[in-house]
Amino acid sequence: MTFFKPTLRARIFISLTFMIFVSFVLTGLISLYHFEEENEEYHQERLKRKEYAIESNIQYFLASHPEKQHTDSLSSLFSDKICELSDVHNLDINFFSPEGKLLITNNSQLFDVEILPESVPREILSRIVEGERRFILPSSDTTDVLLIYSILYTTSGEPLAILNLPYFEPNNIPEQDLEFLETLIGLYIILFLAAVLLAYFLSNYITHSLIAITKKMREVKLGRNNEPIQWRSNDEIGALVDEYNKMMKELEDYAIKLAQSERETAWKEMAKQVAHEIKNPLTPMRLSVQMLERKLEVSDPQRLQEFTESMIAQIDALSNIATAFSRFASMPEMKKxxxxxxxxxxxxxxxxxxxxxxxxxxxxxxxxxxxxxxxxxxxxxxxxxxxxxxxxxxxxxxxxxxxxxxxxxxxxxxxxxxxxxxxxxxxxxxxxxxxxxxxxxxxxxxxxxxxxxxxxxxxxxxxxxxxxxxxxxxxxxxxxx
Known part of the structure; x- marks a missing residue:
């Protein structure tokens, strides 16, 4: 079974694209987390401001009724005022006794459907006893409600009641935040597409030089002059090109030496054969000519002598040729x-x-x-x-x-x-x-x-x-x- 193996250019492009995608996802998640944190901090600060304004109004209202600054009078004192404050600040208001029991609320439905408990949790009471003035915590039943508790005091400094303000965080994103998110997402998409395009051109640029080297290598033929690859940059690819050119030079030198060695070997084999074939008949030919000169009776002995001397000279020339071939073919071992x-x-x-x-x-x-x-x-x-x-x-x-x-x-x-x-x-x-x-x-x-x-x-x-x-x-x- 064969598997698809992408080219180097494809692997570089995929790797760069994946790295860009991961970086954008991580950046987006971090931005979203930071946005949520800022949004949470914004709501808490908003709740604190509202709580401060409501508490200031309550303290001012209590100061105008000093005779009713005790816990039992709060229900009758704030029966109308609590609704007014709630409408002004667009926030539900609850009063609890210092012992944590519900005294008065402008929205009893919160307690009827058990969105909020009818008594202050023990943890809150213990923290109040320890001296905490104000604190914010999420609701125990849902995460979209912030509860702020603060202690109210009389003008003489005695604990009067516990003020509770439930703040329901809006589920819908504010319009200005939504516009910001849309702009950010659009910018991310544009940057991602630009980065992918850059990765494409970068992968082509990196592999272009390798493709050129590959094309040049395909044109290499041993036994002929191969032009070296020219590379201007002194980089890693330049080092590769230098090694390639060096290797080609060594291969060409080796090919030349090998061809020369093959020619010399062929000559030596031929020389051995030629020397053998020529020398074998030369001695009998020389003896025959000399014997012919001694035994043959002719009318012109001088001419016969000239003929035999010429024949012997030609035989000696052939013998010298054979000797030259023999010496070339058999080089004795060197004695140092x-x-x-x-x-x-x-x-x-x-x-x-x-x-x-x-x-x-x-x-x-x-x-x-x-x-x-x-x-x-x-x-x-x-x-x-x-x-x-x-x-x-x-x-x-x-x-x-x-x-x-x-x-x-x-x-x-x-x-x-x-x-x-x-x-x-x-x-x-x-x-x-x-x-x-x-x-x-x-x-x-x-x-x-x-x-x-x-x-x-x-x-x-x-x-x-x-x-x-x-x-x-x-x-x-x-x-x-």
Whole structure:
């Protein structure tokens, strides 16, 4: 069973919208709670003001009748006044005795239907005894009634009665409050829609760069030049793009090395086969030609000798070709030993008359295979000799310099024809040659040997002026490399 998996853009949009929705709901609930608290406080303050006004009127009325300032006279004294005060202040008024019994009320229905109790609760009486002057509490039967109790005193300071004012909170919301709530809700809706729209554009903006990177990745093809992704911002996506570009560069370098390795492997396999197929018939052919020369009787022996010498020369040329292929195909395992570079180059110079040495005074010792290094120098010097025009005196210089504490450079410089710009990329590939003779395997073999030394070989060349090969080698070959 497969489940629907939303895209990253959809997940970002849904998450932002949900967070905005939750924040608006919480803000609305907090605002509503705050509004209710303020409304409750408003009604309590309003009740206090009304209670204060009613109590002031009662105290003034009692002061004008000092002879009736006792509990038993309150019913007759306020029989008409209580209704007047109730109408003026639009509030029910109840008088209780100091003991908590109902004395007089302007609305007896409150007690008939048991909305209010006919006696003051014990809790209220105990608080009055403890000295509280005024307090407000909700009704025990319903939550929309506030009850305020206050003690009335005579002019001599004696408790006269307990004044009770029930305040019924209106169920309907005041018009000004309703308008405020409608405005607030409308503002919340507008802000929510704007926030959702912003979340949509923000999610598109965040994922736009990722979509661009994805599109670019789909266009990547190994074996060809892939343009790096350009990203101007130095942010997290920029770091991702940098890593991607770095990875692509490494992959391209690896692909180039892999292709080169595959070509060299194919050449080596072919070289083995060619060397085998060519060498097998060469020896019998040489013996047959020599035997023919000794036993065949002809009228022109000189011509036969020229013919046999030509055939033997061609057989020797084929043998040399096979030997070159064989050497390229089978590189012997390196034997590490200490090599005194100055003494080594002096021995190389003894085998080549046209070479001039350019050696520093200090002696340097490196680690490597002396036989393979000899093959490298012999091939480079031979190439330099064969690159000379017929009318030019050879000037081949061999020397070395110390690059740093870990590496040296051996160079072979000639004054030959040089290497054209169009051919320089293929110098170290098998089959490349600028000579009229040879198989073009020497420099490919040289590069393989230098790579085995953990070194590198490069060259600089000027057409019709000469070429210099630079062989950079480590002084010691580490086993971990």
């Amino acid at each position: 030993e200490k090599i005194d570079v100055k003494a080594f180059l002096e021995r190389i110079n003894a085998a080549h008359e046209v070479v001039v040495l350019n050696l520093p005074e200090e002696e340097i010792t490196i680690e490597g295979d002396k036989d393979q290094l000899t093959r490298v120098l012999n091939n480079l010097i031979l190439n330099a000799e064969q690159a000379m025009p017929e009318n030019r005196k050879p000037q081949i210089t061999v020397g070395y310099i110390e690059l740093d504490s870990d590496r040296i450079e051996i160079f072979v410089k000639d004054n030959g024809v040089g290497i054209p710009e169009s051919r320089r990329e293929k110098v170290f590939e098998p089959s490349f040659t600028t000579k009229t003779t040879g198989m073009g395997l020497g420099l490919a073999m040289v590069k393989n040997i230098v790579n085995g030394f953990k070194g590198e070989i490069t060259f600089t060349s000027v057409v019709d002026e000469g070429t210099t090969f630079h062989v950079r080698l480590p002084k010691s070959i580490k086993e971990t490399e």
